[in-house]
Amino acid sequence: MARITAGIASSHVPLLGVAVDQGKSRDDYFGPIFAGYDWTREWLAASTPDVVLLVYNDHASAFDANIIPTFAIGCGERFRPADEGWGPRPVPEVIGHPDLAWHIAQSLILDDFDMTIINEMDVDHGLTVPLSMMFGQPAAWPVRVIPLAVNVVTYPVPSGNRCWALGEAIARAVASFPDDLNVQVWGTGGMSHQLQGPRAGLLNREWDNRFMDLLIGDSQAARAIPHIEYLRETGSEGIEMVMWLIMRGALGARTRLRHRHYHIPCSNTAIGHLVLEPTE
Amino acid sequence: MTHDIHAYLAEFDDIPGTRVYTAKRARAGYQLNQFCMSLMKAENRERWKAGEDDYLAGWALSDDQKAAVKARDYNRLLDLGGNIYFLAKIFSTDGISFAEAVSTMTDMDFPTYRQMMMNGGRPPQGNRSIKGGW
Numbered sequence: 255m256a257r258i259t260a261g262i263a264s265s266h267v268p269l270l271g272v273a274v275d276q277g278k279s280r281d282d283y284f285g286p287i288f289a290g291y292d293w294t295r296e297w298l299a300a301s302t303p304d305v306v307l308l309v310y311n312d313h314a315s316a317f318d319a320n321i322i323p324t325f326a327i328g329c330g331e332r333f334r335p336a337d338e339g340w341g342p343r344p345v346p347e348v349i350g351h352p353d354l355a356w357h358i359a360q361s362l363i364l365d366d367f368d369m370t371i372i373n374e375m376d377v378d379h380g381l382t383v384p385l386s387m388m389f390g391q392p393a394a395w396p397v398r399v400i401p402l403a404v405n406v407v408t409y410p411v412p413s414g415n416r417c418w419a420l421g422e423a424i425a426r427a428v429a430s431f432p433d434d435l436n437v438q439v440w441g442t443g444g445m446s447h448q449l450q451g452p453r454a455g456l457l458n459r460e461w462d463n464r465f466m467d468l469l470i471g472d473s474q475a476a477r478a479i480p481h482i483e484y485l486r487e488t489g490s491e492g493i494e495m496v497m498w499l500i501m502r503g504a505l506g507a508r509t510r511l512r513h514r515h516y517h518i519p520c521s522n523t524a525i526g527h528l529v530l531e532p533t534e
Numbered sequence: 535m536t537h538d539i540h541a542y543l544a545e546f547d548d549i550p551g552t553r554v555y556t557a558k559r560a561r562a563g564y565q566l567n568q569f570c571m572s573l574m575k576a577e578n579r580e581r582w583k584a585g586e587d588d589y590l591a592g593w594a595l596s597d598d599q600k601a602a603v604k605a606r607d608y609n610r611l612l613d614l615g616g617n618i619y620f621l622a623k624i625f626s627t628d629g630i631s632f633a634e635a636v637s638t639m640t641d642m643d644f645p646t647y648r649q650m651m652m653n654g655g656r657p658p659q660g661n662r663s664i665k666g667g668w
Contacts, residue, residue, distance in 0.1 A: 314571060314617070314619040318571040319563075319568050319571065319620065337576075339626035407619060408556075408557070409543075409546075409556045410542065446655075449636050450552070451552045452551030452609070452641065453549070453640075453656065453661055454551075454647075455636070455640065455650055456657075456661060457657075459654070482546070485549055485554065486662040486663065487662065490549075518654055518655060519652065519655055521632060521651070522633055522651065524655070
């Protein structure tokens with residue numbers, strides 16, 4: 255049977271992809287950010303999962319203003335890196351896992367989550383930057399990836415509670431897949447940042463760290479954080495953190511912390527990173 | 535959590551210096567954002583750079599929206615329904631970084647904004663609520 259063995263949370267700032275692609279990841283500015291991922295890279299090299307279900311948001315790349323799916327799952331064979339306006343990132347194609355993806359999609363719909371199913375889409379920095387942070391610059395990504403795109407741009411975005419519940423439903427779906435697969439769920443985006451308006455540049459170290467605390471152990475308090483609190487406390491783009499709750503929900507009743515990293519700033523954004531494992 | 539959409543949306547207007555991208559803004563900005571999206575294609579970027587007026591003539595934008603695009607007035611574009619991830623296609627085509635473009639929406643020049651970020655960013659204190667001042 256397939257099983258979820260770990261969850262990873264990580265920011266997905268596009269500038270981090272630029273740093274990797276241009277060989278700057280160990281300079282004075284980026285070095286402290288990337289050093290916080292060293293533990294994870296070594297750990298993943300020793301225990302590479304078969305499949306990563308990667309929760310992210312599209313930044314006006316695959317989806318324009320026309321169609322706005324709240325939850326979309328990529329069921330295709332492969333996904334190309336998107337041209338975000340300056341050419342695609344020089345990273346490998348992302349290879350999907352259609353059997354598991356379709357199984358999850360079907361199971362979620364039966365479980366009252368009305369997913370949008372995507373066969374063809376390009377994947378932007380929201381998905382490829384976390385892969386670069388965890389795996390560096392391989393010739394091919396060492397895992398299959400199921401993209402799960404969440405609308406966190408056009409309001410109302412899904413509630414934190416709904417995201418957590420989706421994670422719980424993903425765990426049930428994975429557990430009923432007959433093949434023996436090691437699956438991780440990654441929640442990406444965040445942490446505090448605001449990219450627009452006169453309040454741009456808002457960061458909130460205290461709130462971000464309290465949020466990370468809430469994902470460790472058996473607390474369910476983060477489910478109830480309303481959108482307005484993310485907006486007031488963490489900036490207009492801090493709402494991306496609801497995607498971390500899908501990862502957390504997928505890990506079950508209780509988690510234990512394997513690794514934690516926090517750094518300010520990367521461009522306009524606070525960087526946060528967690529590695530969690532489910533416990534009985 | 536409120537399930538009253540009116541109360542839910544009303545709270546967004548109490549956040550200082552922030553335009554939350556609501557359905558109302560998404561409607562007003564639909565053509566503007568789709569114009570921005572067109573700059574994802576290299577051939578369209580070339581046409582845009584060759585003549586902004588000619589390129590804009592092909593899009594059903596309001597005169598205000600066209601003027602704000604030409605002026606790269608991003609706060610105004612937010613007011614007119616633009617979303618930052620779509621507007622990013624304009625400043626990416628201009629060759630301007632995200633952080634520099636973002637700084638133009640604040641009351642700081644780019645070096646000052648960048649230094650604020652290095653110093654820990656804009657603090658939440660006093661920036662959470664217009665009415666409450668907290």
